[in-house]
Amino acid sequence: MSEPAINIRAHSAVAPEPLMSARGLCFDAGGQRLIDAVDLDILPGRCTVVMGANGSGKSLLLRLLHGLLTPSEGSITWRGRPLDRAARREQAMVFQRPVMLRRSVAANLRFALSVRGVRGPERKAREAETLDLARLDGLKDRPARVLSGGEQQRLAMARAMISAPRLLLLDEPTASLDPASTLAIENLIAQARESGATIILVTHDAGQARRLGDDLIFLQGGRIAETGPVGRVLDAPRSKAAQAWLSGRLFVPNTP
Ligand SMILES: Nc1ncnc2c1ncn2[C@@H]1O[C@H](COP(=O)(O)OP(=O)(O)O)[C@@H](O)[C@H]1O
Ligand SMILES: [Mg+2]
16 A cells, blocks of 8 residues: 555644554463553653552563563554564663673673674674763773673663664663762663653652653552653642652552
8 A cells, every 4th residue: 555645644733653552451470460451552752651659560561561571461562563573673671670791891782783683884883872872981891790780770771772772661770879870871861762762761750750751650550540741640640549659658549
């Protein structure tokens, strides 16, 4: 089928096609429903923040969206088609605890490119550019495993960004980092955003959510308790779960 001469969607005020969608997404393990009937649309070029108490299912949701877990029910679409291996290569994830190869910093970056088939001069150029971007130049020959927590997380971000993914899934990338390391990671996230990446960011840090996020998804017990623009949800949460969490109380469902 040929493209229409005029792409009406591009010229209208209608919301853009989602990069990724989930419908009725469920994940069961150990006889429990851990992700429950999640519907979401991730819009291209935006940063969607995922918040919620420990154990609310944030990491599971990211793993499902990255295709690392198979949903028990429901579906995930990527650019209008079912999520498959090719789609996964257009995504990159930074885990809560980064796993480093037992090699140098530079070799960790090269590996991320070679698994995507980038070799030769292009690989060299991207490696140099990314070392510079993440300010890892001075550390490039150091074994990745001896880096400090902040440096490792910077390398994990650089490794995710080096393949220029359409979607970056970031699971608490600054948890346990000091303010300077946090700022360095936030700068990298902002740069990824500027170069066109769509971002899903799990964080407990409301300041970070405001600095980087557009849309917010608040999870409670594996369900979406609330969604909306970051500022609106943080300033005037409508769900009991988000209200309780933001005021520092623990929300126990089904209590008066
Ligand atoms: N493979 C699994 N089997 C059983 N329970 C799991 C599994 N993975 C995670 N869980 C449970 O699912 C819930 C959500 O986990 P997780 O997504 O890691 O929470 P969060 O990232 O929001 O802190 C937790 O109660 C956790 O113990
Ligand atoms: Mg988690």
